Amino acid sequence: MTIDNTNGGTDSRSGADTDADTDGGRAAAKPNPSRRSEQSRRAILTAARELVSELGFAKLTIEAIAARAGVGKQTIYRWWGSKGEVVFEAFLALSDPGEGIVLPDTGDVETDLKYLMRETVAEFADPAFEAPVRALNAEIINDPKLARLYHEKMAAPVDEAKKERLRSAQRAGQIAADVDLDLALELLYAPLYQRWLLRSGPLTEEYADSLVALTLKALRP
Amino acid sequence: MTIDNTNGGTDSRSGADTDADTDGGRAAAKPNPSRRSEQSRRAILTAARELVSELGFAKLTIEAIAARAGVGKQTIYRWWGSKGEVVFEAFLALSDPGEGIVLPDTGDVETDLKYLMRETVAEFADPAFEAPVRALNAEIINDPKLARLYHEKMAAPVDEAKKERLRSAQRAGQIAADVDLDLALELLYAPLYQRWLLRSGPLTEEYADSLVALTLKALRP
Amino acid sequence: MTIDNTNGGTDSRSGADTDADTDGGRAAAKPNPSRRSEQSRRAILTAARELVSELGFAKLTIEAIAARAGVGKQTIYRWWGSKGEVVFEAFLALSDPGEGIVLPDTGDVETDLKYLMRETVAEFADPAFEAPVRALNAEIINDPKLARLYHEKMAAPVDEAKKERLRSAQRAGQIAADVDLDLALELLYAPLYQRWLLRSGPLTEEYADSLVALTLKALRP
Amino acid sequence: MTIDNTNGGTDSRSGADTDADTDGGRAAAKPNPSRRSEQSRRAILTAARELVSELGFAKLTIEAIAARAGVGKQTIYRWWGSKGEVVFEAFLALSDPGEGIVLPDTGDVETDLKYLMRETVAEFADPAFEAPVRALNAEIINDPKLARLYHEKMAAPVDEAKKERLRSAQRAGQIAADVDLDLALELLYAPLYQRWLLRSGPLTEEYADSLVALTLKALRP
DNA sequence: CGGTAAACGAGACGGTACGTCAAGTCTTGAT
DNA sequence: ATCAAGACTTGACGTACCGTCTCGTTTACCG
Numbered sequence: 001m002t003i004d005n006t007n008g009g010t011d012s013r014s015g016a017d018t019d020a021d022t023d024g025g026r027a028a029a030k031p032n033p034s035r036r037s038e039q040s041r042r043a044i045l046t047a048a049r050e051l052v053s054e055l056g057f058a059k060l061t062i063e064a065i066a067a068r069a070g071v072g073k074q075t076i077y078r079w080w081g082s083k084g085e086v087v088f089e090a091f092l093a094l095s096d097p098g099e100g101i102v103l104p105d106t107g108d109v110e111t112d113l114k115y116l117m118r119e120t121v122a123e124f125a126d127p128a129f130e131a132p133v134r135a136l137n138a139e140i141i142n143d144p145k146l147a148r149l150y151h152e153k154m155a156a157p158v159d160e161a162k163k164e165r166l167r168s169a170q171r172a173g174q175i176a177a178d179v180d181l182d183l184a185l186e187l188l189y190a191p192l193y194q195r196w197l198l199r200s201g202p203l204t205e206e207y208a209d210s211l212v213a214l215t216l217k218a219l220r221p
Numbered sequence: 222m223t224i225d226n227t228n229g230g231t232d233s234r235s236g237a238d239t240d241a242d243t244d245g246g247r248a249a250a251k252p253n254p255s256r257r258s259e260q261s262r263r264a265i266l267t268a269a270r271e272l273v274s275e276l277g278f279a280k281l282t283i284e285a286i287a288a289r290a291g292v293g294k295q296t297i298y299r300w301w302g303s304k305g306e307v308v309f310e311a312f313l314a315l316s317d318p319g320e321g322i323v324l325p326d327t328g329d330v331e332t333d334l335k336y337l338m339r340e341t342v343a344e345f346a347d348p349a350f351e352a353p354v355r356a357l358n359a360e361i362i363n364d365p366k367l368a369r370l371y372h373e374k375m376a377a378p379v380d381e382a383k384k385e386r387l388r389s390a391q392r393a394g395q396i397a398a399d400v401d402l403d404l405a406l407e408l409l410y411a412p413l414y415q416r417w418l419l420r421s422g423p424l425t426e427e428y429a430d431s432l433v434a435l436t437l438k439a440l441r442p
Numbered sequence: 443m444t445i446d447n448t449n450g451g452t453d454s455r456s457g458a459d460t461d462a463d464t465d466g467g468r469a470a471a472k473p474n475p476s477r478r479s480e481q482s483r484r485a486i487l488t489a490a491r492e493l494v495s496e497l498g499f500a501k502l503t504i505e506a507i508a509a510r511a512g513v514g515k516q517t518i519y520r521w522w523g524s525k526g527e528v529v530f531e532a533f534l535a536l537s538d539p540g541e542g543i544v545l546p547d548t549g550d551v552e553t554d555l556k557y558l559m560r561e562t563v564a565e566f567a568d569p570a571f572e573a574p575v576r577a578l579n580a581e582i583i584n585d586p587k588l589a590r591l592y593h594e595k596m597a598a599p600v601d602e603a604k605k606e607r608l609r610s611a612q613r614a615g616q617i618a619a620d621v622d623l624d625l626a627l628e629l630l631y632a633p634l635y636q637r638w639l640l641r642s643g644p645l646t647e648e649y650a651d652s653l654v655a656l657t658l659k660a661l662r663p
Numbered sequence: 664m665t666i667d668n669t670n671g672g673t674d675s676r677s678g679a680d681t682d683a684d685t686d687g688g689r690a691a692a693k694p695n696p697s698r699r700s701e702q703s704r705r706a707i708l709t710a711a712r713e714l715v716s717e718l719g720f721a722k723l724t725i726e727a728i729a730a731r732a733g734v735g736k737q738t739i740y741r742w743w744g745s746k747g748e749v750v751f752e753a754f755l756a757l758s759d760p761g762e763g764i765v766l767p768d769t770g771d772v773e774t775d776l777k778y779l780m781r782e783t784v785a786e787f788a789d790p791a792f793e794a795p796v797r798a799l800n801a802e803i804i805n806d807p808k809l810a811r812l813y814h815e816k817m818a819a820p821v822d823e824a825k826k827e828r829l830r831s832a833q834r835a836g837q838i839a840a841d842v843d844l845d846l847a848l849e850l851l852y853a854p855l856y857q858r859w860l861l862r863s864g865p866l867t868e869e870y871a872d873s874l875v876a877l878t879l880k881a882l883r884p
Numbered sequence: 885c886g887g888t889a890a891a892c893g894a895g896a897c898g899g900t901a902c903g904t905c906a907a908g909t910c911t912t913g914a915t
Numbered sequence: 916a917t918c919a920a921g922a923c924t925t926g927a928c929g930t931a932c933c934g935t936c937t938c939g940t941t942t943a944c945c946g
Contacts, residue, residue: 031895031896032894032895032896034938035894035895035896035897035937035938036896037896037897040896040897040898056363057363058363061926061927061928062927062928062929063926063927063928064927066898070898071897071898072896072897072898072899072900073898073899073928073929073930074896074897074898074899074929074930074931075896075897075898077929077930078896078897134362134363135363137362137419138359138360138362138363139359140419140420141355141358141359141362141418141419142277142278142279142355142356142359144420147419147420147421148420150419151420151421155421179435180431182422183412183428183431183432183435184435186411186412186415186416186421186422187408187412187432187435187436187439190407190411190412190414190415191404191407191408191411193411193415194407194411194414194415195407197362198358198361198362198368198371199361199365199368199369199372200368200372200376200407201403201407207404210401210404211404211408214400214404214405214408214439214440215408215439217438217439218408218435218436218438218439219435252916252917253916253917256916256917257917258917258918261917261918261919282905282906282907283906283907283908284905284906284907285906287919287920291919292918292919292920293917293918293919293920293921294907294908294909294919294920294921295908295909295910295917295918295919295920296917296918296919298907298908298909299917299918473921473922474920474921474922476912477911477912477920477921477922477923478922479911479922479923482922482923482924498805499805500805503900503901503902504901504902504903505900505901505902506901508924512924513923513924514922514923514924514925514926515902515903515904515924515925516903516904516905516922516923516924516925517922517923517924519903519904520922520923576804576805577805579804579861580801580802580804580805581801582861582862583797583800583801583804583860583861584719584720584721584797584798584801586862589861589862589863590862592861593862593863597863621877622873624864625854625870625873625874625877626877628853628854628857628858628863628864628874629850629854629874629877629878629881632849632853632854632856632857633846633849633850633853633854635853635857636849636853636856636857637849639804640800640803640804640810640813641803641807641810641811641814642810642814642818642849643845643849649846652843652846653846653849653850656842656846656847656850656881656882657850657881659880659881660850660877660878660880660881661877694890694891695890695891697944698889698890698891698942698943698944699891700891700892700942703891703892703893724931724932724933725932725933725934726931726932726933727932729893729894733893734892734893734894735891735892735893735894735895736893736894736895736933736934736935737891737892737893737894737934737935737936738891738892738893740934740935741891741892
């Protein structure tokens with residue numbers, strides 16, 4: 001984890017709105033982040049992570065998080081705006097890779113993509129991954145703010161690494177130079193993700209291979 | 222979301238299920254579907270539909286449905302196993318097209334697909350469509366049973382129509398004959414759906430066009 | 443203290459009130475007393491009585507009453523407006539003597555009053571009596587509604603019995619015929635009650651005797 | 664209500680107490696009264712007084728006092744043991760007459776007492792007097808320590824002045840020489856006080872007059 | 885007269901209880 | 916027997932204060 005600044009990351013109030021926040025007269029209190037207990041923060045995040053795995057997101061309660069963390073409920077409400085935010089930050093802390101992500105590059109884009117996609121299929125089959133990620137996605141559907149955070153903090157770094165691999169393929173002449181890489185990524189991953197998330201079909205390695213093959217046909221120069 | 226009730230299924234209308242069930246000694250009640258009040262059923266479904274649009278799924282309550290429908294809570298619990306089931310059946314009743322769906326076929330698959338995709342983009346931008354469909358998808362994520370029902374009752378017929386159009390394109394030599402049409406459909410729709418559902422990017426007509434163009438490149442003979 | 447319910451009183455059993463209340467439009471719910479659970483009511487009252495004795499009124503909580511009574515909090519909030527009302531009704535149920543109170547009448551008013559007053563002194567010294575009655579009085583000070591109820595339901599019958607004894611003394615020529623009996627009663631009891639309630643002095647049998655002697659001097663024909 | 668704090672008393676000014684206390688090893692802090700901020704003390708007392716009038720004692724909170732006084736909560740907890748103590752000292756500071764109280768003495772005890780009692784009746788009717796005094800009395804009921812303090816610091820001086828007037832009447836032969844003046848005072852005031860405090864009856868000037876007349880009958884030589 | 889320990893304002897903390905809401909179950913007439 | 920109505924137990928909600936515990940920041944005493 002990178003050294004934290006005052007903001008701390010998930011702070012919901014620093015939302016999309018332009019936080020000039022001169023506070024013309026709002027009654028709401030503004031907790032001072034510099035006095036925040038790092039110990040409590042970590043205990044809450046840990047408890048949240050554990051409980052999501054144990055109960056699933058829907059059955060998770062703020063009270064249970066507070067109890068497990070040995071923390072007053074107010075300490076949660078003071079720093080997070082919803083159950084979703086807590087859980088999201090818990091995931092964020094977990095998944096934070098620290099530095100850059102580098103994907104394998106054997107020189108053959110098809111080989112590498114098939115490897116990546118098979119890996120993703122395997123990951124989706126892991127029950128420890130399943131519950132929390134489903135929970136997060138279900139929340140994202142109904143919470144634009146969370147969606148934005150998710151894409152900024154969690155998806156973007158990974159996507160950037162994948163696009164870097166595609167750029168390398170472009171340089172190698174394996175993919176057309178004028179292809180929109182964002183679109184290309186969606187073509188590759190969205191079908192897979194959707195099958196898993198919405199259970200619209202079986203997820204096998206063969207499926208992953210077919211998907212890569214078909215997509216690469218579209219991307220070829 | 223909850224495991225299940227005695228009924229064993231969401232579809233309350235399929236009374237002819239496996240209801241041989243002479244019940245050897247279980248204490249649980251077995252409501253007799255033949256005595257069911259059709260009027261109450263419709264009032265509940267209508268109330269559910271209205272309330273999902275007004276409040277969203279998360280803020281929808283069984284009590285509110287019962288109140289709006291002028292119905293006792295027990296009448297809902299008697300025939301449905303969860304909030305999700307009620308709402309799903311409400312959608313189902315709404316979207317039921319009765320008979321087959323036929324998509325336009327001008328002879329040029331690119332034209333037709335672009336039209337279809339632009340139409341989908343427009344539909345996704347309609348607020349009246351937004352709330353309930355997001356709600357349904359959020360539930361599907363965490364409820365395999367609901368997912369199965371959704372794909373069987375709602376998605377399948379539409380998908381079949383789309384595949385029929387692709388088959389027509391295959392016959393016209395515009396799409397390779399050996400393409401897996403399910404996969405093709407996913408390539409086309411999953412990126413669009415994901416952008417909307419998970420808010421991973423802007424949804425424009427240009428995007429739809431690019432998506433069709435790129436996908437068709439993959440499908441070409 | 444609390445606003446009020448339509449009933450306007452603590453005694454929930456007196457359904458025959460003046461309940462003209464056609465309800466012009468208030469949104470508040472009106473629970474139907476005929477469906478009330480007598481078992482829960484009694485459990486609540488019993489728990490309240492016990493807990494006041496154990497903890498005192500100030501440390502008594504609605505939650506504790508509900509827990510001890512094996513009852514949901516809502517069931518308390520549904521039928522009573524405040525902690526004070528519950529406790530008051532608990533006392534009321536306890537102290538209800540059913541029928542009329544008759545005080546001893548030896549023919550000599552001084553003897554009888556001294557006996558009565560000494561009895562009162564003894565009662566005040568009983569710890570089981572102390573906590574709840576202090577609690578009730580403390581509430582009465584700040585709650586006019588409760589005060590009215592107290593005087594109507596609990597004090598009035600006892601006072602009437604005492605006045606009857608004084609009337610007997612008037613007939614016997616031991617007390618002036620034109621004395622205001624309410625005032626006489628206050629002269630007798632208020633000093634004693636105040637010493638106990640506000641702890642303004644020691645409560646002894648000698649004090650009771652002196653008080654009776656002095657008061658009777660004032661009441662003599 | 665709570666037993667006590669280290670300080671041992673409500674009167675924070677009596678710094679010279681039993682403060683030999685060299686403290687052999689207790690960990691508890693001993694705030695040094697000489698460093699106490701007189702400004703904060705006054706702000707707290709003022710805030711307490713205002714807030715009791717505005718909200719009543721029950722709804723008064725330490726936090727509100729601290730906020731209104733512009734003071735940290737700890738500053739209150741450092742010097743007082745309970746809400747009751749703060750409020751009591753606030754009253755005490757208010758009512759402190761500085762020096763001795765002298766009551767009118769026209770030579771006729773009945774005239775003077777009726778005047779005094781009517782004045783008391785008027786005082787009781789003043790809403791500014793009502794809230795805080797009721798609050799104080801309600802606390803006294805459940806707090807022996809507060810009761811003792813009240814009688815010592817607030818009641819005693821006034822009672823002494825009244826007894827002085829009665830002594831004067833004894834000297835003038837208007838009251839029997841052997842009358843217990845404490846008892847006499849109670850006979851006079853307790854009925855009035857009780858009517859007001861427990862709302863047991865209307866408080867009028869006529870009532871005050873009758874009370875004086877009847878009591879004097881008991882006190883006559 | 886400058887250093888230092890206290891008291892101070894502020895407010896975050898672990899808690900308890902509040903009064904409300906809804907869940908799902910159970911009971912009572914009415915149809 | 917199902918229905919509308921709604922009281923019931925349960926449990927979580929989000930809020931208000933509790934009394935304790937740091938935080939810097941004055942303040943006043945003492946060396």
